[in-house]
Amino acid sequence: MPEGRWVRLSTEKPTSTVYVLGTETSLDVCGSAPTGAAAFDVWGTSGLNLFIVHNGEVLKIPCCVTRWPLNSRVEVIVTMDAPSVEVDEDKVRISYYKDKGKTPIAKAVLHLTCVEISLDADTSRSGSVHRNAKDKKNWTWGPEGAGAILLVNCDRDDPETKDVDNKDQKMQSFMDRGDMSLMILTTRGPDDIFEDHQLVLHVSASDTDKVGVFHAQGRKKKLSQHKHVLGSGKLSYLVEHSSGQEENFFYVEALAFPDITFPGLVSFHATLLEATTQELPEAPIFNDTVVFHVAPWIMTPNTLQPVAVYVCSMKDNTAFVADINKLAKKAGCKVIVCPEVENRGDQWIQDEMEIGYTQAPHKSFPVVFDSPRNRGLDGFPFKTVLGPDFGYVTREPVNESVSSLDSFGNLEVSPPVTVKGKEYPLGRVILGTYFPSLHGQKMVKVVRDFLYAQKVQSPIELYSDWLLVGHVDEFMTFVPAPDRKGFRLLLASPCACYKLLKEKEQEGYGDAMMFDGLEEGKQSSVTTILADKSLRSSNEYFQKCIDWNRDILKGELELTEEDIIDIPQLFSYVRGKAIAFFPDMVNMLVLGKYLGIPKPYGPIIDEQCCLEEEVRRLLGPLGLACIFIDDYKTYHLFYGEVHCGTNVRRKPFSFKWWNMTP
Template identity: 30%
Template sequence: MRTSHAGRLVLALTATGAVLAPTSLAQAAEPLRVDLRSDVNRDGRVDVTGNSDTSGEDSWSIGRGALFLPNIDDDSRRCKATGPGGRPLPDAKLAACNDALDTKVNGTADAADLARVRSVPMKNVPSDAKGSIKVTTGAAQTRVFLKRSGAWTPVTAGTRLTAKELRSGVEFGVEAKDVIRDSRKWDGRTVIRLTVTSAAGSTSDSLTLRVAPLLTHHHLQQAQQLMVTKLPGNDPGAKMQQTFVKDLAKEVRQAGITKPLVTLTKYQDVWAQDFVEPAYVSMTGPGGHRQVMRVMLRSAQDREAGRELYEKLRGPNIGVVQAKGPDMKGWETLNSMGNLETIPPYALGGRSFPAGRVIMGERKDSKVRPSQEIRTLLKSQGLQDPLLLDTSWLYVGHVDEFVQFLPADTPRGWRLGVADPEAGLNLLRDAQRDGHGKTKVFSVPASAGAVPKETIDQALASRYLVADNTMAAKRIAANVELLKRETGITDAEIVRVPSLYTRGTEDERSGTRTPTLSRLGGTVAPQAAEEYGQQSFLARNRDASAAPAEPTVETAAYIPGAVNGIMLTRDRYLAPRQWGPVIGGKDIFTNAVTAAYTRAGLKVSYIDGWYYHLGMGEVHCGTNTLRDASAAWWKP
């Protein structure tokens, strides 16, 4: 957007009309013109000689418009985790430190985190001309640097550009001080104006940039590294989890993922999926290379394990963000990040989600939702508007307990995977019909701790098992219908995975809900696996003497939930070991789950996650995944 105000001007008559020009005869043939440009077409180059970056410089859309990054990483690792005397810093101070706080250009010599803005050389600028730069929109969230004599210096109200600099063209670097948190307060847009003033008058040009949106990963992005908590100690529970970490590392290597596991060790919270959601921001940097910054999105709760994101992971090209409101007290499980998954890219009915779309669970029956702050942050990015599914029927209440998204060689590029309780019941019924009713439901070895001993006959005769799974099937079907309406996915694109659920934990004496393995409360202290079993699994698999069902029955996985696994590569899936009934030397649930994923074109391997299962979670709940974000999210 160009504006001008002439000072001493004369009217020059020409054959085609009249133009306003400065009084200087040497410049009368060409009026003074300021032209400020940015990387509107996102190719990593600011075009000051052609027209590729001129169209749309004053607007922004998903497919076109200049981007800049929030400078929230810690390139020089200057952010400390402790204060005077080595005392741990409070959460607020941990979160307050990042590169956006100083007026230096941090990181590599090429300053790849800075978005470039250039002025077109003004060959006819008067010798007395001076230039000034001002952020007219978004100033509180934006910092601009000037490249002068090969070094970057911050632009201030007193910064002036010389006529010599204006003649040769000026380069600026732009960074944001934060991500978009609430688009009603700041929608991420920044308007920068360059004004040139001389005795002849003044003229200016403005352009618009928008901070790159904070995006969550989807399963079409290749896994690059896995995260897991590693427990110390020699007690049975710790040993089980240590064995899981070793087995996970082996599976990761066999899948071709070369980076070692990121092991979190300080706070002993084994639910690595719940206290963080890996996300990212990106733009095309100088030279056309994608500049990606990982952003670890800490759960809205001040879960202690989230501190390790700042203490251990924050660094070059890795930042941490938490959306936390004043109401965040206690442990509402819907705010755990196991309750946040992402539909892969799709378009339907005029709406496009080129970077995918977030799903989260809500307790529709009791009208409880994830925190307003995290939903506002996600919606404010403008690309992944969260879709809420009903998880009222689940005790923990996370979407990863019953739904997943699987890469597929189809026009859509992905399939929907869902738990199928009816198929799970049919497996037990078929086994009973074939004379295997006396077979134990669970084949877990006794060394795993308290192992349920009920038979198939006893399970099917339970007062609750059939009713709970009939209810779960109806609830899942309603959620599937919502996903079909929102995405356009068809029944032919749905992978139904045999599963079983049963109602949640109750304390035998008081009848009150009791969280286990601290899934709902955060930190896990190493304990014996037998203790987990007695307080969780056996309690929620109660027999006909149990109390009457509540109006809203909340369930958890009975057989380890196969959909609660890890997508390692496009064609390799890691599922929790089923430990189901063994008939004829084969686990009938393992066979059925393998068949379902094989039909979807996936190779399935299994890992023993019984340790997590006892706490009403599975192997997905105990891990997290860093995925490749180098692709242009703005391209469908």
């Protein structure tokens, strides 16, 4: 339904008003009627469309009806089809009559000037702005939905600047402008109207710290002519009309991602104000609104194609870095090495950051989420990863202490799933927390709130506090698969490990040694491991912890046992928590069909590590290449593995987040 406006008439003198194209003007026929009037007729110039509301019906005024009864149920509506060339170009006249009178007892004349005012953005999500779109005030999800989208301008296009691009009020470059969404204010009509009225672009006070708006002034729209006009405390902007200029171009950036106190919706308004008297302020006579949704931060699962692998260079991990390079070369992606001068002895690059992306119809770019762990690698995401078309976001707790659970080895995401008929086309975020009790640790609130507020990857919380380090990547991961759901969930399994070792003992390999080839005194035979009651008792408990999570994942991702593969693994009991007894094979690097798996140093049988052989047997039928990487001395002994020591940037989903329904 078109926006309507009620206009009062006068029988004492002609009045004038502005009609805005696409609206309806309702005439106050009864309010201006003289005493004794019982009927009226309507006449208008050719530029007007006149309608009568009578007995609940809207009719174009027929020429065969000369008069209409004067009562509150009768209404006259005026519309126009094109902007006026001159002020007061068209007029409508209401003539009032006494009952059965032939001569009018009074007349009310209204002059109208038609102007076009439209505030538009890419509400169709096609990548370009369409004028006069309908229902711009509402933002809807789904493939049939509509509404414009904003990117958080959190990259750094100019390496000379010290912060992300949206921290200042300057247009740094045309590359910087490319991260912003275009908003066009169209004004057509006689110049005198816009000189006598004010046109104001404004945003609500609650949104002023969420957006920034630049006005491209001048006909050539040079970079220097982009003026910061809204946001960062600026609530309104008077748009000055220039003769012959029908369009004003505005470029909009988001300053913040959705969060617990910000659902991500921002409204912009263009309001036409009419002068009243010198003593009184202007009165609004028209408003057009367009709503944007800020694009969320999106994580990428192991099933998406890798683009680049990040790894830290340390004085003693040269062979490890070389192995990662070989693996990445097979997968066709590049390797980015963080030197020791930058990592400051902190090799756990998985824990420091998570690389996701943000996306609008006109552009997409990766965004690194910097964890609040703040150790040696603390400056790396901001100083090195942040750059042109590579954004940055972080959340720092204020009144909470940071624990190991706040490192991003404790943050994963599933591939796309459908659960009880509800689709999660971007998968579901997975994070570790404590067992449901009065005690334990969990991820800090600011990070959890941020993850939940993105809406598009509804989080799942698992129990990971049974582990000494406490990260979900220590007992689970996802690998691509050509069948079923397109992936398999891999779970570390003490039960599967004991079963395998028992089989080997029964086959006569009880003397085969675990950790063969490592330092003296570390080796243990299969029989010795099976006979260790304390180790077995601990692993029975650890298996129950994993099984608790198994049930959660089966329910939250709608998995069956056929979707899950148990990877043999044992854990040791240290300081009341679990650490990997041998290199944790689930803590792997997934690069397409190539898997970089921690070398387990399992018992050698027929010149083959039986643990490696078992993993190949389980994963080989999926077309996956298992490549075992020695991380024992450089990572495993420090409670981490291959996944903990690497990080991956992946291609974004082909699915557009706005086409889903959260």
